[in-house]
Amino acid sequence: MANPAVSDLLGRSNRLGADPRTTNYAGGNTSAKATETDPVTNEPTELVWVKGSGGDLGTLKESGLAVLRLDRLRALAGVYPGVEREDEMVAAFDYCLHGRGGAAPSIDTAMHGLVDAPHVDHLHPDAGIALATAADGPALTKEIFGDKVLWVPWRRPGFQLGLDIAAVQRANPQAIGVILGGHGITAWGTTSEECEARSLEIINTAAAYLAEHGRAEPFGALAHEPLAEDVRRERAAALFPIVRGLASTDRAQVGHYTDSPVVLDYVARERMPELAALGTSCPDHFLRTKVKPLVLDTAPDAPLEEVEARLKELHAAYRDDYRGYYERHATPESPAMRGADPAIVLIPGVGMFSFGANKQTARVAGEFYVNAINVMHGAEAVSTYAPIDESEKFRIEYWALEEAKLQRMPKPKPLATRIALVTGGGSGIGRAIALRLAAEGAVVIVADRNLAGATEVAAEIGGPDAAVAVEADVTSEEAVAAAVRDAVLAFGGIDLVVNNAGLSISKPLLETTEGDWDLQHDVMAKGSFLVSKATAKVLIAQGMGGDIVYISSKNSLFAGPNNVAYGAAKADQAHQVRLLAAELGAYGIKVNGVNPDGVVRGSGIFAGGWGAQRAAVYGVPEEKLGEFYAQRTLLKREVLPEHVANAVFVLTGGELSHTTGLHVPVDAGVAAAFLR
Numbered sequence: 001m002a003n004p005a006v007s008d009l010l011g012r013s014n015r016l017g018a019d020p021r022t023t024n025y026a027g028g029n030t031s032a033k034a035t036e037t038d039p040v041t042n043e044p045t046e047l048v049w050v051k052g053s054g055g056d057l058g059t060l061k062e063s064g065l066a067v068l069r070l071d072r073l074r075a076l077a078g079v080y081p082g083v084e085r086e087d088e089m090v091a092a093f094d095y096c097l098h099g100r101g102g103a104a105p106s107i108d109t110a111m112h113g114l115v116d117a118p119h120v121d122h123l124h125p126d127a128g129i130a131l132a133t134a135a136d137g138p139a140l141t142k143e144i145f146g147d148k149v150l151w152v153p154w155r156r157p158g159f160q161l162g163l164d165i166a167a168v169q170r171a172n173p174q175a176i177g178v179i180l181g182g183h184g185i186t187a188w189g190t191t192s193e194e195c196e197a198r199s200l201e202i203i204n205t206a207a208a209y210l211a212e213h214g215r216a217e218p219f220g221a222l223a224h225e226p227l228a229e230d231v232r233r234e235r236a237a238a239l240f241p242i243v244r245g246l247a248s249t250d251r252a253q254v255g256h257y258t259d260s261p262v263v264l265d266y267v268a269r270e271r272m273p274e275l276a277a278l279g280t281s282c283p284d285h286f287l288r289t290k291v292k293p294l295v296l297d298t299a300p301d302a303p304l305e306e307v308e309a310r311l312k313e314l315h316a317a318y319r320d321d322y323r324g325y326y327e328r329h330a331t332p333e334s335p336a337m338r339g340a341d342p343a344i345v346l347i348p349g350v351g352m353f354s355f356g357a358n359k360q361t362a363r364v365a366g367e368f369y370v371n372a373i374n375v376m377h378g379a380e381a382v383s384t385y386a387p388i389d390e391s392e393k394f395r396i397e398y399w400a401l402e403e404a405k406l407q408r409m410p411k412p413k414p415l416a417t418r419i420a421l422v423t424g425g426g427s428g429i430g431r432a433i434a435l436r437l438a439a440e441g442a443v444v445i446v447a448d449r450n451l452a453g454a455t456e457v458a459a460e461i462g463g464p465d466a467a468v469a470v471e472a473d474v475t476s477e478e479a480v481a482a483a484v485r486d487a488v489l490a491f492g493g494i495d496l497v498v499n500n501a502g503l504s505i506s507k508p509l510l511e512t513t514e515g516d517w518d519l520q521h522d523v524m525a526k527g528s529f530l531v532s533k534a535t536a537k538v539l540i541a542q543g544m545g546g547d548i549v550y551i552s553s554k555n556s557l558f559a560g561p562n563n564v565a566y567g568a569a570k571a572d573q574a575h576q577v578r579l580l581a582a583e584l585g586a587y588g589i590k591v592n593g594v595n596p597d598g599v600v601r602g603s604g605i606f607a608g609g610w611g612a613q614r615a616a617v618y619g620v621p622e623e624k625l626g627e628f629y630a631q632r633t634l635l636k637r638e639v640l641p642e643h644v645a646n647a648v649f650v651l652t653g654g655e656l657s658h659t660t661g662l663h664v665p666v667d668a669g670v671a672a673a674f675l676r
Contacts, residue, residue, distance in 0.1 A: 017057025052103020130378025214381025255492020300349020413441030426453025545588030598629030634669025
């Protein structure tokens, strides 16, 4: 049974972490001290529970806490070698751990152990950081709080900062907390309730002061109006693949688009470029947003060709500037430069594109930059925004401890950073493909005429950071364009396209109507063409290569009975593979096909009447159709949706990097359908 102090700590943490104005995702930390019986000595032992490295307050569970013996943690002050070697203290935290399991102690563990209070909160609230980054932050803190909240000058997180805060607390028994220059706030209390109340008191008092005393329009006058919503989103969809391609120069990235009122107002103001150039201040902010964003300086309604050309110029300049930043501050011991591409791109009239190694990271980077905008607004409203020095940012960005954290991250999955669009993804083969691609690391747009089915599959994959559902009738060019636009706005572009949408009607030639013929060719031949055309435009704009996969059929080769419309449509798809492989190879885009046969179980096509029709043709009960198909193959095995999904992964997973124009049979061996 959890110690009551731990239960109180988790409740407090979750409440504080639920409000982005109070602290950002995975930022800040909280702690509680209490006594438990040591199972070895049977003596009461003082412990401290503190949020572990990499955890998030809003979702914190007991498993995310590091548990340390307080006597040993505080004894580290006696062996502390000084600020020049304070990084060594992080390894020493391991010798203070109590019990088994738990999270790894974070760099802020010393702060929580050394401050002499049962409960401690360290948070990154927008209002608090606004004061912390104001040029006259110490005077403002004194004016707002008197001696109730003290100022602690900027110091990089670590053991010395813990000593500094503890010293301030001992010397000022009336104080409830501190403002940490350039960084955030820390508060303490004798109970969990008191600690939480004091944290919120500091935050709310700071916010009220900024609101009451802040001047209007601290970002300056409007330089231009944001584009109308429909125009803005169309332009964002056109620009996002271009920007993503540039932001992926060093390594592929997934994107997130933000056009919230806060962002649109910021990018519309005349002072935005100068403030953006100053960069963010709180370490949690710039570790995810880089030291500063790339800012586009063309008019919101400038021609797209002009904007694209300017983006390329600005991107080259950004990379040169970042390289200069690295070279100015790097020492022989510094880690190698990790990448010179921007994580945040600001586009007046349109909004903000943020990037990361996955959707969540990209989204959170954008959320952090919104926090940074709020911080700049608050600081400029009552003072002058003055973030920490560039050299200090470098010390944190290329901190050996930060590098070690990055090195501990698991190896990316084969399709990590890849954005996949699967048509007909709401059921059957499409569902299996969507699930497999997601399992291998891709983010997935599940496109289907049946939006409810697509939504179920997207939810099964894991929700909006992993998959989104879009409604798509592939027979309509307008509907396909809308689906592709929604896909781009969701993740930044498209890398992998699976033309899977299909249906079938089994009739003899003399009973096949013109409507039967047109429907099947519209969905499969025309639909694949429309999807390939719309997505190829995105793939080419990105300049990152890509994959297009057609789910054709063994019937594209095999002349079966009572199947003229379906077989002809599948043959059309099969030749599109060859034609597009020849045309798109110059852009690094591979085009391949998969030829399944007789996927009965789990197939939407077979469940929709095709199974009964084919069973009648072959004179077998419908429930035996899968077995019938299996017995006519060389391997005597039934083909399932998962087998088709396996082939799609093999074609796109990286091992067949030099294969294009190929059709892979997934038919358990049908000699009449051998490629020749």
